[in-house]
Amino acid sequence: MRETNCGEIIFAKLMEDNMANLLKFLVVGLLAFNFPAAAQDYLGNYSSNRYAPNSSSNPYGAGSPYGSDSINNPYGQYGSQFSPDGVTNSYSNGGPKLYDQQGNYRGNLNSNQYDPNSVSNPYGKYGSPYSPDSINNPYGAGNPYAPDSPNNPYGTGLKMYGD
Numbered sequence: 001m002r003e004t005n006c007g008e009i010i011f012a013k014l015m016e017d018n019m020a021n022l023l024k025f026l027v028v029g030l031l032a033f034n035f036p037a038a039a040q041d042y043l044g045n046y047s048s049n050r051y052a053p054n055s056s057s058n059p060y061g062a063g064s065p066y067g068s069d070s071i072n073n074p075y076g077q078y079g080s081q082f083s084p085d086g087v088t089n090s091y092s093n094g095g096p097k098l099y100d101q102q103g104n105y106r107g108n109l110n111s112n113q114y115d116p117n118s119v120s121n122p123y124g125k126y127g128s129p130y131s132p133d134s135i136n137n138p139y140g141a142g143n144p145y146a147p148d149s150p151n152n153p154y155g156t157g158l159k160m161y162g163d
Contacts, residue, residue, distance in 0.1 A: 040161040043069050043078060043096050046109060046150045047157025055157060069162065071096065071109070078162055085162060087111065093118075096160040098126075098135070101148045106133065106141055106158055 044054045044062025053061040056071055065072045065079075071087045073079040078096055081088040087095050087109050095110030098119070107119045107126025114121065119135055121127035132140035135150050135158070144151040150158050 040097070040163060041069065043071070043160040043162050045157035046071075046096070046098055046160050047155060048151060048153050049155060049157060050153070052156065056160070071160070094163065096162050098150075098158040098160060100141065100158055101156065104133075106135060109160060 044056055045052065047055040048057050049055045050057045050059075052058060055061060056063040059065065059072075062070060063072050064070050065074070067073055068076055069078060070076055071078045074081070077083050077085050078087060080086040081090075083089060084092055085094045085096070086092060088111055089095075090111045090113070092110040092112050093108070093115050095108045095118075098106040098109055100106055107124075108115060108117045110118050111120045112118045113127075116124050117126055118124060119127045122129070122136075125131050125133050127136055128134050129136045129138075131137055134140055135142040138144060138151070141149065142151050143149050144153075146152060147155045148158060149155055
């Protein structure tokens with residue numbers, strides 16, 4: 001029969017407790033980092049191209065006035081002036097989020113002039129005609145010759161995502 005050392009028992013107990021804590025930490029870490037807090041739905045492209053199927057200007061595509069996720073549907077979540085996510089709601093701090101083809105955020109598509117992230121705020125980063133990140137700047141993100149500009153009638157526009 002082998003004699004057990006008190007130090008071995010304490011060491012084994014510490015290792016058991018640390019492994020359990022490590023396992024808990026890994027499970028919580030995986031849950032926190034692998035699942036986003038809110039999934040975003042792709043709504044199409046904010047574009048003046050009437051022929052692109054994903055364009056918000058195409059009445060037979062993503063810009064249909066009958067589409068449930070269309071910004072042109074006056075009764076839908078993103079087109080209604082009464083919806084908190086509506087692009088025509090002048091009190092909204094939400095609305096579709098705009099991203100260029102490289103994944104850069106270009107602001108919220110709403111008509112609130114006081115929302116700091118709105119493309120309608122003339123003094124904000126995304127609405128000022130002088131900001132390089134604004135779609136209202138013809139020499140910046142709103143350049144009508146840039147392929148991902150919403151002002152290019154032959155371009156792809158900016159991607160719109162809703163919550």
